[in-house]
Structures are given as C-alpha cells and as structure tokens.
Amino acid sequence: MADMISRRQFMHIAAAGAGAMMAAPGASFGQTKSGVQPWYKQAYRRNVIDMHIMDWNPEFLSRFDPDVYVERLRTAKAQSAVLYAHSHAGLCYFPTKLGKTHAAYEGKDHLARTVDGLRKNDIAVVLYMSLIHDTWAYRNHDEWKIRRADGAGAAEGSRYGICCPNAIGYRDYIAGLAEEVCAQYEFEGIRFDMTFWPRVCYCAHCAKRFADEVGGEVPKTINWEDPAWVAFQRKREAWLVEFAKHMTQTVKNRKPNATVEHQASTFLANWRLGVTEPLAAQNDFLQGDFYGDALQGSLIRKLLHNLSPNLPYGFETSVMLNLQNHTALKSEALLAAKAAASIADGGAFIFIDAIDPAGTINPATYETMGRVFAQTIPYEEHAGGELVQEVAVYLSTESKFDFAQNGLSVEDYSREGAPHLEALIGACRALRAHHVPYGVITKKDLAKLDRHKVLILPNVLMMDDEEIAGIRAWVDGGGKLYASRDTSLVTKDGKRQGDFMLGDLFGVTNTGTTAERVTYIAPSNTEIFSPYTIASPLMLPATQRSIVAKEGVIVLGTLTLPYTNPDDGEKYASIHSNPPGIATDKPSVVAKRFGKGLVIYAAEALEVHEHCAGIFVRLLRMLCPQFAIEGDIPACVEFTLFHQPDRKRLVLSAVNFQKELPNLPVRSAGVSVDVKGHAVKRVLELPDGAEIPHSTDGERVNIELPAIETLRMIALEYA
Ligand SMILES: [Zn+2]
Incomplete structure (x- = not known):
C-alpha cells in the first residue's frame, strides 16, 4: 500500500513539473520518492509527540526506546515527525555544552537512533526546540527572566519558566543550542515552538531597548490612544519578528536545506502575545495547534492558506x-471529522500525543491515528490548489485589543476581549454556515485583492496608510466592501482621527457612540432585515456608532433607541428588557457607490451577533448576488472549492461536521457551482472516479451531490 501511494504521488509530482525547486528548503529528503520537492509538499500526515519531561525521577524517560518510537509512527502512517531536541522543561535530548542534557539521555544516543530510524522509514524528521519557554534556563539565569511590571520574575513558582528574547545571554544560549543541534544531526526541518510573548516584559533588557529605540520609560498602563503605549506594543511585535529571524537564520546558515517553522497557532491570539503578520515570513510553512470547534478549524485553515509562505500548511x-x-482521548469520530476537514481545506493534518513520563507510548493511540489517516490518504493527491475565496475577511494583527482596556494596569487581565477578533470570527461563522466561499487575509494580501469579490473589514480598530490606500483603490476599481463599526478611526500609532479614514467610501461621518448599550435597527429595507420591521426592529445588545449620512447614500436601516438608558435603575419601560421606544432618523446601515465599487457600512458589527447571521449574509448578497457555491444544505456541511488549472478541473469538497458525533449522514442534495466560464465535460466522484450526472446552466453546473457521511470530494473537469 505504501509503495503504491508513493508511486502515485511521484507520478503526480512529475506531471506537475517542479524542476525549478532545486534550492527549496527541505529538498534533501526523500528525493527518490518525491523528486526535488521539499519534504513537506507531500506530507499531509504528520505527528508530534510532546516530551516536556523533567528528570528528577530516575524513572523518567528510562524506558524510551527509539525503535518503538519509530514503530509507533509507522503504525500511525505518519510521513513526518516532530522529534524533541529541547523541551519547555529546558532539558536537551542531545549532548550540550551550553545547557543541560536530560538525565535519561546522558551517555546514550537515543536522539541519533530515533532520527536514523525515522529517516530509514521515509519519515521526515523535524527537530523540536522550545523558545522563550525554558524552565531550566529560567531557574538558572536570573538575568534572563521575563519580568512583571513590578520587577518580579514572571514565572516564580510556575512550571513554565519564561525567558526574555531581548536578554542577550538568553539569545546566545538558545541560538547556541540550535547550532549544537545542527552540528550533530541530519534532519529535514526545525520546529521552533512558542515564538511569542507569554506576557508583557519589564526586564532591564526590554527597558534599555525601549529607551534606546523609542525614548523614556516603558509604559505600564494600557492605553491604545497613548502614543508611548502603542509604540511599546509595535516594538514588542518588531522585537519578536527580529528574534524569530535570528533563530531562523541561525539554522539556515548551517543547514540551508532544512525547513524552519515557528509554531503558528498565535496569529489570532490577542495583543499580549505580540504576534503579527510579518512573523509569517520567518517560516517555510505555517503549522499550529488548535483545540476548538469546527468553525475555529475552518477559519484558521483559511488564514493559514493565505498566510503560509508555502503550502501545505499544517493543522x-x-x-x-x-x-x-x-489519557482522556477525543473520539475517533471527532478526529476523523477534523482530519477530513483539513484535507478538504488542502491542509496537512497533525496528531499531537504526549509521551508517558517513563518514555513509553500508548500503542492503541497510534492504531487510532493509522485508521483515521487511512481514510484521508486516498484524497491527498486531490487536495489543494487555488482556493476559491470570493469573500475575504480581513485580519488586522495590530487590532487584537479593546479600547475598553484604556487605563488598566498592564497586569490587569480583567478585560481581555478583542472586538476585531470577535467580529472576524462572527463573519466567518456566518459565511461558513451559509456556504459562502471565504478566505481570511492579512495586510500581505493587499496586492491580491482582485481575486476576491467582497472584502469584509470587521471592526478593524487600527489601520495604516498603506491599507487605506490599497483598499480605496481596489473599491474604486470595482471592489465590493462591507465595513463595520470602528473601522478606520485610529491609526496604527494610536492616533484617533476626527472621522473615518475610509469615510469617503462609507458615505458617513462619525459623531461618536450611543450612550445606550442596547440599541435597535429599524429596517428601511425589510427584505434584507426580515423578520424585523419598523414596528419590531432588530435588537442589538450593543452600542452603535452615531453617524451622519453624506449625499448620495442609501440608508438601509436607522437607529432606534430604547425608552430609557438601560443603565438607569430608576426608570424603565419593561423590567426584564429594554424595548424599542425612540425612533431616530440617524442611519445604522448604509450603502454607497464609490467609483466602480459598492460599499456597505454598519454602525455596529452585525457579524458579531449570531442572530444577525442571515441579515449579514443578505447584506453581502447586495454586493454579490450569487456566490460560487449555492445549495440548500444544512449548516453542518462546509464546502470548499479549489481550482486546479494544471489539472483542468475544480475540486469541490463537502465536509459534514456535526456537533454531536458520530455524524448523521446528510441526504443527497442539489448544488450549483460557478465554473468560471469553463466548459465542464464531466463530474467525477473522488477518489474512485465514478461519474456523477450534471447539467449546465450558463456559467454554472448543477450536481446532485450524493449523501455526505463525513467527506465528499467531487472533481469538475473541463476541456
Ligand atoms: Zn524583557
């Protein structure tokens, strides 16, 4: 079976003609099987075994057996392994002059034997090193500690020692460990984990850098409209990128063919971690760990697809x-659904396990992995391509905070919300549930806006000139934009503007926010806002921006306020709720032509509120009446569509991912697909190739999709 798959993959790669990739990182591995492709290109099945084990107990890792380790990964059908060289505990699994080797590895060649065993079995080796998180280093080097605002070490009494990436000694130590690893082993890649700020650091090194590069003392009060605070945050982000670059280059200098990745689950984490879009460039590909629901997986993969320097990314x-x-395990049905969703989105799927302290590994777990991967293997050769993402949801990695935090001490974690992220997640939830083909993009994609029909700016709290200019030009040329709430009011250096920087596109002027934290939208257009009416307007558990419409704007809904301010404890209309009482002529949602484009602006981020999902999507349909996939199918099914021009086909995947598992099959249903002007000659079920009847209707092809248990993949081949 393994040989057959390898040959098939080889044929596919040979057909794709990838001869220009000779110098690509990771190209040294498995050349007999995968030509000159980097190792990760065909590695859709990957594995991580966590090994953050201390060594105070002689039993710890005493039973580690390299042969068993390799055998387990063979059982799991893994194509690559993240193998620990250095853990969060700070102990090394190799001989080191700079750090401390784990006692169970002293005088043994476990790591070398495991590396050799994996490579002999064509399992690519990615050596793992923990950055910043290093308990041994923290406990042995006081001057490397990340420090709280009061100067105390940030991890006293904690399992997780954390070292400052600005501490010169720490930087030399961790780069030195990477050099030792490079000198001693042959491997396909390095994974650096935890490349983020676990908290805000006030150590002497950070203070000096801030004084030298910005001037003055490091601020200790959060204030997103204080230039000094915002400058500090921008520096934290830049310092992290610089540290990542230092580590990436350390490896590349010694192993130019090895891939380097920094754990990539943090791009949607809040401001404290300091992870921004430029960090992506320090990776050959992105791979991150996620523990959330089907929606989280979906939107993360849409982000990684666009953000990863190379594909496939890893989920x-x-x-x-x-x-x-x-020892508590996810159900096999849940793992299978996640693996299916990943391959449907063109991503590699990675199982994370954790080694037993003694060094043993539960064999049953690897049999489970093997069964799950056996289900996705047949789809691998059909995965990926150009993602059809007609609607792009914009992630601003500098907007992952809340203005409500202004004035809080940096050590106050009581308001950790991030309205921009909540709006982004809400937008993706609505798009996914309504089968709208979507992607998540960042600033690096500004030059590629033309591949999208609609751009969503979900309450983007900070924007820079480049973003403003790029988006304005794209809309002027015919792009369709939906923007909500505070979008474009504040610059990335924390300067609040008198009016929206994109006010000419929105067609409104900002005059503040409502005092009431419960507000309503009275629809001028009842079709879009159905079932809400002027008599029974749409309730929002939120304030709205107060706005004034400019000339030539279509008002789709107006602001209605409750009878009294909900915070008035004396006077109210109805004791439990705050019913609508005061109609106004202030706009809440407006539409406007701008150049050849069209813009909708909403004074509250409608996309946040689950009960507004249908309204939100109907507003988008004003901008784009029909999307590439249309079908009356339950929201538990997610569609993804890839164009594979080299194979002259579109590949449509449908993943059934229900909250209660195992899935009930979704009955067969009609789906209509926009085939972009191609003449579709046949529609095939993948991977077996059975033909499915289809009919053509202009630029669209109608298919009766067979019942979906977990994954259906369909190829629409054109001439
Ligand atoms: Zn520091």
Whole structure:
C-alpha cells in the first residue's frame, strides 16, 4: 500500500513539473520518492509527540526506546515527525555544552537512533526546540527572566519558566543550542515552538531597548490612544519578528536545506502575545495547534492558506481532549471529522500525543491515528490548489485589543476581549454556515485583492496608510466592501482621527457612540432585515456608532433607541428588557457607490451577533448576488472549492461536521457551482472516479451531490 501511494504521488509530482525547486528548503529528503520537492509538499500526515519531561525521577524517560518510537509512527502512517531536541522543561535530548542534557539521555544516543530510524522509514524528521519557554534556563539565569511590571520574575513558582528574547545571554544560549543541534544531526526541518510573548516584559533588557529605540520609560498602563503605549506594543511585535529571524537564520546558515517553522497557532491570539503578520515570513510553512470547534478549524485553515509562505500548511490537534489531559482521548469520530476537514481545506493534518513520563507510548493511540489517516490518504493527491475565496475577511494583527482596556494596569487581565477578533470570527461563522466561499487575509494580501469579490473589514480598530490606500483603490476599481463599526478611526500609532479614514467610501461621518448599550435597527429595507420591521426592529445588545449620512447614500436601516438608558435603575419601560421606544432618523446601515465599487457600512458589527447571521449574509448578497457555491444544505456541511488549472478541473469538497458525533449522514442534495466560464465535460466522484450526472446552466453546473457521511470530494473537469 505504501509503495503504491508513493508511486502515485511521484507520478503526480512529475506531471506537475517542479524542476525549478532545486534550492527549496527541505529538498534533501526523500528525493527518490518525491523528486526535488521539499519534504513537506507531500506530507499531509504528520505527528508530534510532546516530551516536556523533567528528570528528577530516575524513572523518567528510562524506558524510551527509539525503535518503538519509530514503530509507533509507522503504525500511525505518519510521513513526518516532530522529534524533541529541547523541551519547555529546558532539558536537551542531545549532548550540550551550553545547557543541560536530560538525565535519561546522558551517555546514550537515543536522539541519533530515533532520527536514523525515522529517516530509514521515509519519515521526515523535524527537530523540536522550545523558545522563550525554558524552565531550566529560567531557574538558572536570573538575568534572563521575563519580568512583571513590578520587577518580579514572571514565572516564580510556575512550571513554565519564561525567558526574555531581548536578554542577550538568553539569545546566545538558545541560538547556541540550535547550532549544537545542527552540528550533530541530519534532519529535514526545525520546529521552533512558542515564538511569542507569554506576557508583557519589564526586564532591564526590554527597558534599555525601549529607551534606546523609542525614548523614556516603558509604559505600564494600557492605553491604545497613548502614543508611548502603542509604540511599546509595535516594538514588542518588531522585537519578536527580529528574534524569530535570528533563530531562523541561525539554522539556515548551517543547514540551508532544512525547513524552519515557528509554531503558528498565535496569529489570532490577542495583543499580549505580540504576534503579527510579518512573523509569517520567518517560516517555510505555517503549522499550529488548535483545540476548538469546527468553525475555529475552518477559519484558521483559511488564514493559514493565505498566510503560509508555502503550502501545505499544517493543522494540528491533540489526540487527547486537550494538552492538559494525558489519557482522556477525543473520539475517533471527532478526529476523523477534523482530519477530513483539513484535507478538504488542502491542509496537512497533525496528531499531537504526549509521551508517558517513563518514555513509553500508548500503542492503541497510534492504531487510532493509522485508521483515521487511512481514510484521508486516498484524497491527498486531490487536495489543494487555488482556493476559491470570493469573500475575504480581513485580519488586522495590530487590532487584537479593546479600547475598553484604556487605563488598566498592564497586569490587569480583567478585560481581555478583542472586538476585531470577535467580529472576524462572527463573519466567518456566518459565511461558513451559509456556504459562502471565504478566505481570511492579512495586510500581505493587499496586492491580491482582485481575486476576491467582497472584502469584509470587521471592526478593524487600527489601520495604516498603506491599507487605506490599497483598499480605496481596489473599491474604486470595482471592489465590493462591507465595513463595520470602528473601522478606520485610529491609526496604527494610536492616533484617533476626527472621522473615518475610509469615510469617503462609507458615505458617513462619525459623531461618536450611543450612550445606550442596547440599541435597535429599524429596517428601511425589510427584505434584507426580515423578520424585523419598523414596528419590531432588530435588537442589538450593543452600542452603535452615531453617524451622519453624506449625499448620495442609501440608508438601509436607522437607529432606534430604547425608552430609557438601560443603565438607569430608576426608570424603565419593561423590567426584564429594554424595548424599542425612540425612533431616530440617524442611519445604522448604509450603502454607497464609490467609483466602480459598492460599499456597505454598519454602525455596529452585525457579524458579531449570531442572530444577525442571515441579515449579514443578505447584506453581502447586495454586493454579490450569487456566490460560487449555492445549495440548500444544512449548516453542518462546509464546502470548499479549489481550482486546479494544471489539472483542468475544480475540486469541490463537502465536509459534514456535526456537533454531536458520530455524524448523521446528510441526504443527497442539489448544488450549483460557478465554473468560471469553463466548459465542464464531466463530474467525477473522488477518489474512485465514478461519474456523477450534471447539467449546465450558463456559467454554472448543477450536481446532485450524493449523501455526505463525513467527506465528499467531487472533481469538475473541463476541456
Ligand atoms: Zn524583557
């Protein structure tokens, strides 16, 4: 079976003609089987075994057996392995002059034997090193500690020692460990984990850098409209990229063919981690671990697809319920649904397990992995391509905070919300449930806006001139834009503007926010806002921006306020709720032509509110009446569509991912697909190639999709 797959992959790669990739990182591995492709190009099945084990107990890792390790991964059908060279505990699994080797590895060649065993079995080796998180280093080097605002070490009494990436000694130590690893082993890649700020650091090194590069003392009060605070945050982000670059280059200088990745689950984490879009460029590909629901997986993969410098990206999840559970396992049905969703989105899928302290590995877990991967293997050769993403949801990695935090001490974690992220997630939830082909993009994609029909700016709290200019030009040329709430009011250096920087596109002027935290939208257009009417307007558990419409704007809904301010404890209309009482002529949602484009602006981020999902999508349909995939199918099914021009086909995947598993099959249903002007000659079910009847209707092809248990993949071949 393994040989057959390798040959098939080889044929596919040979047909794709990838001869220009000779110098690509990772190209040294498995050349007999995968030509000159980097190792990760065909590695859709990957594995991580966490090994953050201390060595105070002689039993710990005493039973580690390299041969068993390799055998387990063979059982799992893994094509690559993240193998620990250095853990969060700070102990090394190799001989080191700079750090401390784990006691069970002293005088043994476990790592070398495991590396050799994996490579002999064509399992690519990615050596793991923990950055910033290093308990041994933290406990042995006071001057490397990340420090709280009061100067205390940030991890006293904690399992997780954390070292500052600005501490010169720490930087030399961790880069030195990477050099030792490079000198001693042959491998396909390095994974650097935890390349983020676990908290805001006030150590002497950070203070000096801030004084030298910005001037003055490091601010200790959060204030997103204070230039000094915002400058500090921008520096934290830049310092992290610089540190990542230092580590990436350390490896590349010694192993130019090795891939380097920094754990990539943090791009949607809040501002404290300091992870921004430029960090992506320090990776050959992105791979991160996620423990959330089907929606989280969907939107993360849409982001990684666009953000990863190379494809496929990797989507990881633990076989355990989460990393805090050592033996409690996810159900096989859940793992299978996640693996199916990943291959449908063109991503590699990675199982994370954790080694037993003694060094043993539960064989049953690897049999489960093997069964799950056996289901996705037949789809691998059909995965990926150009993602059809007609609607792009914009992620601003500098907007992952809340203005409501202004004035809080940096050590106050009581308001950790991020309205921009909540709006982004809400938008993706609505798009996914309504089968709208979507992607998540960042600033690096500004030059590629033309591949999208609609751009969503979900309450983007900070924007820079480049973003403003790029988006304005795209809309002027015919792009369709939906923007909500505070979008474009504040610059990335924290300067609040008198009016929206994109006000000419929105067609409104900003005059503040409502005092009431419960507001309503009275629809001028009842079709879009159905079932809401002027008499029974749409309730929002939120304030709205107060706006004034400019000339030539179509008002789709107006602001209605409750009878009294909900915070008035004395006077109210109805004791439990705040019914609508005061109609106004202030706009809440407007539409406007701008150049050849069209814009909708909403004074509250409608996309946040689950009960507004249908309204939100109907507003988008004003901008784009029909999307590439249309079908009356339950929301538990997600469609993804890839164009594979080299194979003259579109590949449509349908993943059934229900909250209660195992899935009930979704009955067969009609789906209509926009085939972009191609003359479709036949529609095939993948991977077996059975033909499915289809009919053509202009630029669209209608298919009766067979019942969907977990995954259906369909190829629409054109002449
Ligand atoms: Zn520091």
